[in-house]
Amino acid sequence: xxxxxxxxxxxxxSSRRTGRGQATCERLRRVAACLFVSRGYDGVSLxxxxxxxxxxxxxxxAFYGGKEGLFVAAIEEALSEVxxxxxxxxxxxxxxxxxxxxxxxxxxxxxxxxxxxxxxRTLVGEAGRFPRLGAAWYAAGPAxxxxxxxxxxxxxxxxxxxxxxxxxxxxxxxFHDMVAGDLHHRALFEPEPAGEAERAAAVAAxxxxxxxxxxxxR
Amino acid sequence: xxxxxxxxxxxxxSSRRTGRGQATCERLRRVAACLFVSRGYDGVSLxxxxxxxxxxxxxxxAFYGGKEGLFVAAIEEALSEVxxxxxxxxxxxxxxxxxxxxxxxxxxxxxxxxxxxxxxRTLVGEAGRFPRLGAAWYAAGPAxxxxxxxxxxxxxxxxxxxxxxxxxxxxxxxFHDMVAGDLHHRALFEPEPAGEAERAAAVAAxxxxxxxxxxxxR
DNA sequence: AATGAACGATACTGGTCAGTATCATTTCAT
DNA sequence: ATGAAATGATACTGACCAGTATCGTTCATT
Numbered sequence: 073x074x075x076x077x078x079x080x081x082x083x084x085x086s087s088r089r090t091g092r093g094q095a096t097c098e099r100l101r102r103v104a105a106c107l108f109v110s111r112g113y114d115g116v117s118l119x120x121x122x123x124x125x126x127x128x129x130x131x132x133x134a135f136y137g138g139k140e141g142l143f144v145a146a147i148e149e150a151l152s153e154v155x156x157x158x159x160x161x162x163x164x165x166x167x168x169x170x171x172x173x174x175x176x177x178x179x180x181x182x183x184x185x186x187x188x189x190x191x192x193r194t195l196v197g198e199a200g201r202f203p204r205l206g207a208a209w210y211a212a213g214p215a216x217x218x219x220x221x222x223x224x225x226x227x228x229x230x231x232x233x234x235x236x237x238x239x240x241x242x243x244x245x246x247f248h249d250m251v252a253g254d255l256h257h258r259a260l261f262e263p264e265p266a267g268e269a270e271r272a273a274a275v276a277a278x279x280x281x282x283x284x285x286x287x288x289x290r
Numbered sequence: 291x292x293x294x295x296x297x298x299x300x301x302x303x304s305s306r307r308t309g310r311g312q313a314t315c316e317r318l319r320r321v322a323a324c325l326f327v328s329r330g331y332d333g334v335s336l337x338x339x340x341x342x343x344x345x346x347x348x349x350x351x352a353f354y355g356g357k358e359g360l361f362v363a364a365i366e367e368a369l370s371e372v373x374x375x376x377x378x379x380x381x382x383x384x385x386x387x388x389x390x391x392x393x394x395x396x397x398x399x400x401x402x403x404x405x406x407x408x409x410x411r412t413l414v415g416e417a418g419r420f421p422r423l424g425a426a427w428y429a430a431g432p433a434x435x436x437x438x439x440x441x442x443x444x445x446x447x448x449x450x451x452x453x454x455x456x457x458x459x460x461x462x463x464x465f466h467d468m469v470a471g472d473l474h475h476r477a478l479f480e481p482e483p484a485g486e487a488e489r490a491a492a493v494a495a496x497x498x499x500x501x502x503x504x505x506x507x508r
Numbered sequence: 509a510a511t512g513a514a515c516g517a518t519a520c521t522g523g524t525c526a527g528t529a530t531c532a533t534t535t536c537a538t
Numbered sequence: 539a540t541g542a543a544a545t546g547a548t549a550c551t552g553a554c555c556a557g558t559a560t561c562g563t564t565c566a567t568t
Contacts, residue, residue: 091535093545112415114332117525128546129527139526197330197415199479206479214475242495249471250464257432261417261424277460284503309565311515335555346516347557357556 096127097135105146109190113143113198140202147195147205151212154188157181158217168228168286169279175224176251176275179217183252184259184266193260218244225286235287243282250278314345315353323364327408331361331416358420365413365423369430372406375399376435386446386504387497393442394469394493397435401470402477402484411478435470436462443504453505461500468496 103125107116118129118139136142161178163171182188192209199206221244229237255266255274266274321343325334336347336357354360379396381389400406410427417424439462447455473484473492484492 091544093535096545118527119525126546128548130545130547133527134544193414193418196411196478200411203481206481210476210479214472218472245472246468246495246499249467253467253471254432254463258428260414261428263421263424277464281464281499281503285499309514311565314515336557337555340516344516346518348515348517351557352514 093131093135096125096131099125100127100131100136100142101146101149104142105150108143108146109150109187109194112194113139113201118142143198144202144205147191147202148208150187150191151208154185154191155182155213155216158220161220163224168225169283171224171228172221172247172279172282173275175221176247176278177271179248179251180255180266180271180275183256184271189259214248218248221247225282229286238286243285246285247278247282250281251275311349311353314343314349317343318345318349318354318360319364319367322360323368326361326364327368327405327412330412331357331419336360361416362420362423365409365420366426368405368409369426372403372409373397373400373431373434376438379438381442386443387501389442389446390439390465390497390500391493393439394465394496395489397466397469398473398484398489398493401474402489407477432466436466439465443500447504456503456505461503464503465496465500468499469493 100121104116104121107121107124118132121142122129122132132138132142136145158175158178161175163174166174183192195205195209199209218241222240225240225243225247229240251274255270259265318339322334322339325339325342336350339360340347340350350356350360354363376393376396379393381392384392401410413423413427417427436459440458443458443461443465447458469492473488477483
């Protein structure tokens with residue numbers, strides 16, 4: 073390991089020639105993301121990635137600086153995909169309960185999807201070795217979810233006539249944790265994922281709780 | 291790997307002679323627990339465990355059947371320690387709010403302690419390879435916490451005069467998730483652990499929420 | 509005390525893997 | 539077209555490790 077600092081910044085000192093190599097590197101990153109997410113950092117060898125994606129280790133060392141660089145690049149790409157269903161959930165014109173139900177359901181379905189669970193597992197295991205990825209995951213995950221909930225709650229609760237505005241950030245956090253906490257835990261540690269009924273029940277309970285906590289308004 | 295099934299059951303087919311070996315195996319298990327918890331299954335080699343604990347690999351293969359057996363034994367031992375402060379929390383004579391506050395605080399302090407975080411990280415990573423450990427962790431962790439909360443809530447709420455008994459299991463689960471959800475996530479993914487003030491605030495918010503959800507009684 | 513089983517130290521085996529080197533082939537700018 | 543840089547295939551190096559074998563030492567029973 074001659075110069076880890078230089079390697080981690082890496083990505084080729086000279087100018088990028090172009091062409092085929094570009095495509096190879098993207099293929100490598102995609103394949104690596106899939107393998108790393110499902111089997112963790114130590115569970116995947118560079119030779120395996122190269123064999124599945126084509127190209128050669130030369131690319132990995134030239135463009136990503138090594139295994140760690142490829143891992144970071146691959147995981148960062150995978151991060152943004154996980155919560156897409158939640159960020160795209162449409163709550164236009166929905167009331168408080170209906171909108172929260174839809175958002176909560178989108179969250180739980182996203183978190184319990186096999187790719188999200190695999191990514192979560194891998195990140196928990198490697199957050200110590202790659203602190204930057206841990207922070208990125210929190211930002212792209214819980215922080216984003218809570219922001220979406222908070223924005224929705226603000227819109228719906230501000231419209232209420234007399235009552236005072238409750239602490240929307242807090243409500244959003246509580247809602248997030250009530251919806252996801254237990255089912256997510258169980259999905260991580262038990263083989264069978266929670267079924268339809270359990271998901272619906274968890275969301276309904278959280279929605280009712282928020283209604284009660286949001287105060288007596290309307 | 292001649293016979294994995296036989297090895298996993300293992301623990302020496304013939305009778306246990308006694309003496310020194312017993313002590314060595316316990317030392318091996320303790321040291322292995324410490325190392326496995328902090329660095330994961332793949333991050334620790336048997337040679338390292340043996341070097342730190344004394345004895346030799348002979349013991350590991352004779353009594354634990356191999357690395358996997360030692361890992362399971364070591365982690366199972368570590369599991370029971372984590373929630374001890376919560377199971378021992380004394381809520382005798384405390385009112386609803388004071389008791390919940392004490393329990394919630396015990397939970398968050400237990401979960402955010404470095405050993406608990408390390409154990410959680412390791413288990414999340416290996417729950418796929420060792421499903422039995424995953425289930426054991428859920429049982430010894432969230433399930434136990436929720437049972438303690440439910441028992442306390444039952445005692446306190448049953449005493450209320452007129453109001454109907456709310457769903458105590460549900461309340462216990464929500465309380466657990468509201469207390470632990472976000473801070474635990476952040477502790478897993480960000481370097482700095484939540485401070486005193488944040489812990490107290492999270493517990494207080496959860497206690498207030500439960501008070502509101504438990505119904506108007508008294 | 510003697511003896512046979514349990515134990516400890518050590519080294520070996522077969523395999524894996526990250527990272528590097530080599531060299532043939534392809535690509536692109538000129 | 540052509541040659542220099544980029545890329546691909548392959549193999550090598552040094553290190554690590556799980557699991558096994560060996561053999562001398564220690565212990566518990568008698």
